[in-house]
Amino acid sequence: MSGGDVMPGLKGSVDAFFGIDISKDKFDVYGIGRDEKKLFQFSAAMDRNGFEKLKEHLVVVSVSSVLIGMESTASYHVNLFSYLVSEGYQVVIINPLLISNYVKMQLRKTKTDKKDAVVIAQFLLANGNTLIQRVDSSLISDLRDLSRQREGLIDEMTALKINIKRLLNITFPELEHMTSVFTKSILKLVQKYPSAIALGNANLGQLSQMLIADSYGHKREAFAVKLIKAAHSSVGTKSSAKEIILKQNVTLLLHLEEALEEITGILIEMSRKQMEDDINILTSIKGIGDKSAVNFLIEMGGDVNHYEYSGKIIAMAGLDPAVYQSGQHEGKGRITKRGNRHLRRIIWMMTTKVIQYNDIFKAYYLKRRTEGLPYKMAVLATAHKLIRIAYAMLTRRTTFCPQMNS
Structure with a gap:
């Protein structure tokens, strides 16, 4: 075989x-x-x-x-x-x-x-x-390794971002209110000037040059002046230890961003060679992009024909409700969470995105909320609907049709 x-x-x-x-x-x-x-x-x-x-x-x-x-x-x-x-x-x-x-x-x-x-x-x-x-073919196994490595990188980056914001709130709290902290130019700026005190002593010309043209264009000099002015009036605290940690965290984040970009490109390229039609089918649902589609297909095994019906995918992800029994009463409680946590995570992320960007799923989510379901249960119900539709599309080889799924 x-x-x-x-x-x-x-x-x-x-x-x-x-x-x-x-x-x-x-x-x-x-x-x-x-x-x-x-x-x-x-x-x-x-x-x-x-x-x-x-x-x-x-x-x-x-x-x-x-x-x-x-x-x-x-x-x-x-x-x-x-x-x-x-x-x-x-x-x-x-x-x-x-x-x-x-x-x-x-x-x-x-x-x-x-x-x-x-x-x-x-x-x-x-x-x-x-x-x-x-x-699983060796290719699917390799894709799964790449996908989970990518997921691990994202988790590491999230932790670093939380710590960077925490440290900046001490060394230069005003910066977060002036710009997005995690653009490449601002991260490199923080790497060189990790506090308001350090930035206040910066050379205006050098600082302006760091704000690369594709980020700020002709406004970069004006923004550099604004940054130095904010640094001079900052309430930030001087701390050599926190500045060192902040610089190291930024260095790590920039390195991880490069690694993430590399592995994402490889993952999508390899996946398209293996399952391009399936990716195109899934991305026809507004709110599902290439990365989400690829991760979903990889975690569920690369072929929807592994599953007799959509409920098998839901069960594999551990998104099926656990059954509890008390005396003569039997009911359903929280989800089992016994399945593939990586699949469960990507389904949840896909669902929150289609709720945000797709009118069909947004309407269904709001309907379940008005029926009294709390947030997580309403998202879970929408996830079940999403998987049922995705399963039907993949097995019938059809793209998303709003009229048929409303």
Whole structure:
């Protein structure tokens, strides 16, 4: 089977099930047939010899079709998973929560690693025909790494911006009211003059030159005079320590901005080669841009056909409401938050943007608010509507039509 194939259910009839329990340095394997009889059990190192030892065991099993399952780990499962897929085996990555719930339902409790492999094999036997078999291509995996690196950069930049504003509020509080602090020219200015006192002693010509023409044009000299005047009358506090920290934070932010620009360009370029039509479909919804569309498609696996219906995407993101039961009453509470937090985050961001810029979704959001839903619940309801529409568009290969979705 080629990497990237995704099918609801399994290919044909599976005759043998192999559970693999993985740790950093080794893995344990347990295989059973449809009759639950043990086929083999062994442990091996997480290296080439160990992988080939597993393949040798699988080759001698006289069955026509096998299914291999392993729990999702932070990263330990990736190499063995990729190896088995490249060898043509059907492999599923299982959410550890599913295994945990399965164990709780069993009368016999298991503890050791080898028994964990047994449990995974038994779980496959019991649930194999209902599992979604999903094998990501190496490209989708790489795109996901780039996307999450980009997300991490944004988080770091946000933290730095908060700290820069906090420090400027001490060293030069008037600056924030005069201009946007986070333009490149102002950041470089703060990097050189991290306080009102430092700026007050600046040379007017040098300061004017720092305010690059594409930011302020012919007004840059007048703005430089205004800055120096504000610095002379500032109530900012002199602090050598805070100035050093502020300069370092600005330096880091400028570096991260360059890294973000680079990784965003690479991410969009690679994604368009893989899924340009899907990106164009999603960006036909006003409020969804290239970056949001790319991140959404990557986090949901690169192909909407992985999912039988839109609710599967909502559940994968953990945006489905949790069900609670009390006595004879059953109801729905907060969202589960058990799914892909990266997907959940991008769906939330997409939703807030379409509420802001798209009349259809804005109207739906306001309707839910007038019906009494609090802000977050109204956004969540709108997110469900957005995913239903996006799913329909992607599966039908159509762009957004306001008349059909009003």
